[in-house]
Amino acid sequence: MTYVDQLLRDLGPQVLGVLVRRGADFPAAEDAVQEALVEAVRRWPDEMPAEPKGWLVTVAWRRFLDAQRSEAARQRRELAHVEEPPPGRTEQRDDTLLLLGLCCHPDLTPASAVALTLRAVGGLTTRQIAEAYLVPEATMAQRISRAKRSISAVDLGAQGDLTIVLKVLYLIFNEGYTGEVDLAAEAIRLTRQLAGDTEDPEVAGLLALMLLHHARRAARFSADGSLVPLAEQDRSRWDEHAIAEGVVVLQAALARDRLGEYQAQAAIAALHADARTAEETDWPQVLEWYDELARIVDSPVVALNRAVAVGEVDGPLAGLRAVEQVPDGVPRRTAVLAYLHERAGDRRTAHDLYVTAAAQAASAAERDHLTRQAARLRS
Known part of the structure; x- marks a missing residue:
């Protein structure tokens, strides 16, 4: 990635935040920013502006106003008479929280919120997001378009709450590394930005x-x-x-x-x-x-992890009693039972449980690990 490419990726979400805070609806603002970025890719390698962010804000705002004027009948906010207001103190601040709140609006599904967050706040391309989630680019493009339409009329005071934002960021983090995008690192980057915008x-x-x-x-x-x-x-x-x-x-x-x-x-x-x-x-x-x-x-996953800790502190039999309070079907419950039975000396039961747990595994790596555990006990 060239210096210009990295700079544009970093600045794109910031410029989008400025336009949204000025009153632009999200889809139109995102389109205007993309047009400004394309123009920057064309011009900047030959002549870098003294203030890249200000340049992008000016170009994007002009593109947005042009689009609004061409569809004056659909204009929602009285923006046509506003001519390129200079960036004020509010617009110099990091708008990460604003954008994340919009991208994680309660009306969106978790999958849509993740995709829109990576696109609008992370600055990733639709192709990169599609590769990360192993879906066709056209499918991801449709998902992002639907998400933008869903929040197009959202009032800035009604964006999603911080609890939802954190859940979406943690979902992104847990995807780890796929394709050319390190989603775990991207989630850390976004969370670090958010931490600088809220106490x-x-x-x-x-x-x-x-x-x-x-x-x-x-x-x-x-x-x-x-x-x-x-x-x-x-x-x-x-x-x-x-x-x-x-x-x-x-x-x-x-x-x-x-x-x-x-x-x-x-x-x-x-x-x-x-x-x-x-x-x-x-x-x-x-x-x-x-x-x-x-x-x-109040989470069965927390209860299961606590049962493991109980087993380490009070012994495997106490851990097994704690697992009994965890509902069937909770991911990795069978694997925890296998581990605790092995620690309690019941190798035969542990073997059978490892085999069952392997069949229930959510990933190939986890399945192979549990299969090796079963084979070790059988031998």
Whole structure:
């Protein structure tokens, strides 16, 4: 990616935020910004403007006004008489929160919110998003167009709430690396921008959680592509800088004394990151944080993860009793049962459960790992 390409990718969402804040409806603003970006690609390699963002804002605003004048009968907001107002203090601020709120509006499905967020706020092309989610480009283009139409008449005071925004960002993060786009890194970038635009501790909590999880990325798979569980990972391959940043961000969030689910999850991740070996993990503290998390979120997934911590603190039989409280059908429940039965010495039952868990696995890497666990016990 050239310098101009990277600059345009960074500036595009900022310019879109300026137009939306000025009163442009989202689809028209996005079209105008795209036209301005195309013009920049044509002109900038020969003559770079002194103020690239201001240049883009001016060109995009002119294109938007031209489009509005040509369809005056459909004009919703009285913009035709406004001639290129100079950027004010409000428009110099980061509009990430505004755009994310629109892209994550409650009227949109999670898939549409993810696609629109990556397009409008992330600055990714439709092709890149389609490749990341393994769908045809035409399908993704239709999804994004429908999403833009859905929010075209949304009032700026009625955009989606921060809870939905954080869920969408975490969905993006959990997709990991696919195609030419590193969605995990993109989610961290967007969350970092959002953290600079709001003092809500849950935004910082999510950023810390992403950093701490992402720090273990290099150790999650072996050279042959097989899944490496947390307890068996080579911790020397963890990213110490990402861990250190995650801990600092988390501590600042916790100091605000407004605990939320992402802060609690990040605290658990930090305890795992702090242990030099799996055996040194402070499981009693992990369990305490799961207790806090369970008080905040009534989730069977949290209950299942808590059962693992119970098994580490109070023994596998206590862990098995805790799993009994988790409904059937919760992802990885069977795998946890297999692990706890093995720790309790019941290898035959553990083998059979690993086989069942492998058949239920959501990914090929997880299936292969559970199959190897079953084979190990059978041998």
